[in-house]
Amino acid sequence: QKEVEQDPGPLSVPEGAIVSLNCTYSNSAFQYFMWYRQYSRKGPELLMYTYSSGNKEDGRFTAQVDKSSKYISLFIRDSQPSDSATYLCAMSEVPPPQKLVFGQGTRLTINP
Amino acid sequence: DVKVTQSSRYLVKRTGEKVFLECVQDMDHENMFWYRQDPGLGLRLIYFSYDVKMKEKGDIPEGYSVSREKKERFSLILESASTNQTSMYLCASKMNTEAFFGQGTRLTVV
Numbered sequence: 001q002k003e004v005e006q007d008p009g010p011l012s013v014p015e016g017a018i019v020s021l022n023c024t025y026s027n028s029a030f031q032y033f034m035w036y037r038q039y040s041r042k043g044p045e046l047l048m049y050t051y052s053s054g055n056k057e058d059g060r061f062t063a064q065v066d067k068s069s070k071y072i073s074l075f076i077r078d079s080q081p082s083d084s085a086t087y088l089c090a091m092s093e094v095p096p097p098q099k100l101v102f103g104q105g106t107r108l109t110i111n112p
Numbered sequence: 113d114v115k116v117t118q119s120s121r122y123l124v125k126r127t128g129e130k131v132f133l134e135c136v137q138d139m140d141h142e143n144m145f146w147y148r149q150d151p152g153l154g155l156r157l158i159y160f161s162y163d164v165k166m167k168e169k170g171d172i173p174e175g176y177s178v179s180r181e182k183k184e185r186f187s188l189i190l191e192s193a194s195t196n197q198t199s200m201y202l203c204a205s206k207m208n209t210e211a212f213f214g215q216g217t218r219l220t221v222v
Contacts, residue, residue: 102156
């Protein structure tokens with residue numbers, strides 16, 4: 001079993017829809033939870049991160065962490081064609097060097 | 113802005129060649145990482161380094177080695193390239209929470 005599981009999609013939705021992306025994990029020592037966005041032919045860029053459980057909002061993006069269920073989510077409201085990308089969840093434990101463990105990535109397409 | 117620069121965007125090498133992938137970061141980060149990215153498998157950690165001359169194996173180190181002689185530079189070495197090492201290779205540097213990635217090197221071994 002992989003430490004981090006993410007549905008690879010692909011996921012295709014119309015512009016303006018609410019998008020929900022999810023990951024599950026098995027390592028209870030994970031404390032930092034991140035979402036990276038990767039455009040085609042580019043390296044991943046950090047979108048949001050959360051420490052421990054809870055919600056975090058940044059504009060149209062909301063990240064949720066439920067440590068009791070070992071489940072994290074990223075919600076995108078009012079989705080735009082420019083949101084079309086691969087979204088990767090990543091997690092790490094607290095002690096340095098805090099190596100990141102990634103999910104498989106979900107390829108998302110927002111259709112105009 | 114933090115910059116992580118990988119020496120090549122695209123490389124084509126022959127089976128059995130020794131291949132060097134170079135990565136340089138300009139933010140004095142202590143931690144550097146090499147990942148490979150394959151469809152359906154996500155990013156898998158090959159090696160990482162938390163200090164000069166220090167290295168640790170990741171999840172898939174077989175067939176690879178690394179070198180970190182200076183803080184800003186982390187090199188990935190394919191000792192004898194094989195076709196199953198055809199992949200996208202991503203370098204990252206990290207301080208605290210955020211990892212910064214390079215643009216990636218798409219390596220094809222023929």
